[in-house]
Amino acid sequence: KAGVTQTPRYLIKTRGQQVTLSCSPISGHRSVSWYQQTPGQGLQFLFEYFSETQRNKGNFPGRFSGRQFSNSRSEMNVSTLELGDSALYLCASNPGSSPGMNTEAFFGQGTRLTVV
Amino acid sequence: GESVGLHLPTLSVQEGDNSIINCAYSNSASDYFIWYKQESGKGPQFIIDIRSNMDKRQGQRVTVLLNKTVKHLSLQIAATQPGDSAVYFCAERRNAGNMLTFGGGTRLMVKP
Secondary structure (H helix, E strand, O other), X not given: OOOOEEEOOXXXXXXXXXXEEEEEOOOOOOEEEEEEEXXXXXXXXXXEEEOOEEEEEOOOOOOEEEEEOOOOOEEEEEOXXXXXXXXXXXXXXXXXXXXXXXXXXXXXXXXXXXXX | OOOOOOOOOEEEEEOOOOEEEEEEOOOOOOOEEEEEEEOOOOOOEXXXXXXXXOOEEEOOOEEEEXXXXXXXXXXXXXXXXHHHOEEEXXXXXXXXXXXXXXXXXXXXXXXX
């Protein structure tokens, strides 16, 4: 069974540009979450999508957005990039659908975004 | 490799010893907890989980203990091996859905 696939692995962008990152979850998983990882702030939750709907949202500015397609693949977009957006962006795939289900999230290898 | 934390607390142990990594969580309403291992250049990898109605769970060479009274979680690794060297994160789930809140991480270094 293929794992979580994130593309691209590495990206360099200039301040002010926008970027789109992609995540393909494990086959059959309907929940996709996005996290930002930086040395200073650690792992922080961005948002979660389930069945093409945003189910949870973290405390990030509106420049960060996402979406999910009918095949469960997800994209996240960051507009008007700032130097502080440089981070490892991780996607997590989860089979759990109902709130009472306790299932672990499976992470991809991440996309390393560098803003210069 | 990827830098996951320049100033993480570090636990250094001798190969073959047992390791204990601790984590404090903040929300008494959290109902599910997970330990992840992250190696350089990789995403977090699931190690073991525990539900809030349990206080102990064992896996292969790993045990997680949950103390809800003091909101404390620990990961015990038996017979630590060089391959266990990584950063370890605890995570808690606080609400419906799959949003996880992560601790700051602990770097485990295993000396041969």
